[in-house]
Amino acid sequence: MELIIEKARVSQAEEVLKCIRQAAEESNNLIVTTENLKNYTVTEEKFLIDGYRKSKTGLMLVGIVDEKIVSLGTLQGNSLESKAGHRVTLGVFVLKDYWNMGIGRQMITALLDYCVGNPYIEIVDLDVRADNYAAIGLYERFGFETIGGYRDYFKDGDGSYEDAILMALYL
Numbered sequence: 019m020e021l022i023i024e025k026a027r028v029s030q031a032e033e034v035l036k037c038i039r040q041a042a043e044e045s046n047n048l049i050v051t052t053e054n055l056k057n058y059t060v061t062e063e064k065f066l067i068d069g070y071r072k073s074k075t076g077l078m079l080v081g082i083v084d085e086k087i088v089s090l091g092t093l094q095g096n097s098l099e100s101k102a103g104h105r106v107t108l109g110v111f112v113l114k115d116y117w118n119m120g121i122g123r124q125m126i127t128a129l130l131d132y133c134v135g136n137p138y139i140e141i142v143d144l145d146v147r148a149d150n151y152a153a154i155g156l157y158e159r160f161g162f163e164t165i166g167g168y169r170d171y172f173k174d175g176d177g178s179y180e181d182a183i184l185m186a187l188y189l
């Protein structure tokens with residue numbers, strides 16, 4: 019299997035949105051829900067991708083297998099004029115049919131390579147559901163450490179709550 023990782027283009031907005039919708043259906047670990055995404059438009063996604071492309075610290079990467087987007091990796095930056103300009107927040111998901119093939123690992127590697135090469139980024143943050151052991155283990159193997167958490171951060175459709183763990187990697 020060949021994985022191509024590239025910077026998301028505005029022209030990919032429709033496919034990117036489709037991929038996010040599918041991931042939200044397949045996994046309970048994302049913060050966005052199918053309901054949430056219903057009213058989200060391709061125009062909005064285009065605007066978002068354009069913003070990532072113009073940002074000095076933000077980044078959206080797509081992972082492509084057989085010409086299909088199967089993974090998304092993002093770094094959300096803060097305004098460089100703010101006091102949090104040296105931090106970015108990492109996010110990643112892989113479509114279910116492609117789990118456990120090394121794609122998540124390769125996406126995170128590409129995101130972190132970008133961070134290391136970026137003069138503004140000093141700390142990479144992320145938040146993850148406390149019960150998402152696969153993702154937590156993966157982040158730990160990249161050197162992320164737990165720096166805190168939010169109790170009851172996620173509220174699921176059935177009304178139950180789950181904590182979030184905050185992790186950070188100091189470059």
Ligand SMILES: CC(C)(COP(=O)(O)OP(=O)(O)OC[C@H]1O[C@@H](n2cnc3c(N)ncnc32)[C@H](O)[C@@H]1OP(=O)(O)O)[C@@H](O)C(=O)NCCC(=O)NCCS
Binds near residue numbers: 045110119121122152
């Ligand atoms: C978490 C996620 C990104 C991992 O991507 P992936 O492509 O399946 O992971 P990889 O194949 O690269 O495997 C990476 C490592 O995780 C381990 N792993 C993957 N799935 C696992 C599971 N369900 N249980 C335990 N370990 C698991 C692999 O063994 C591998 O170990 P290694 O680092 O020692 O090689 C993917 O499962 C996913 O998108 N899940 C749904 C959304 C999500 O949870 N995103 C993260 C939100 S913070």
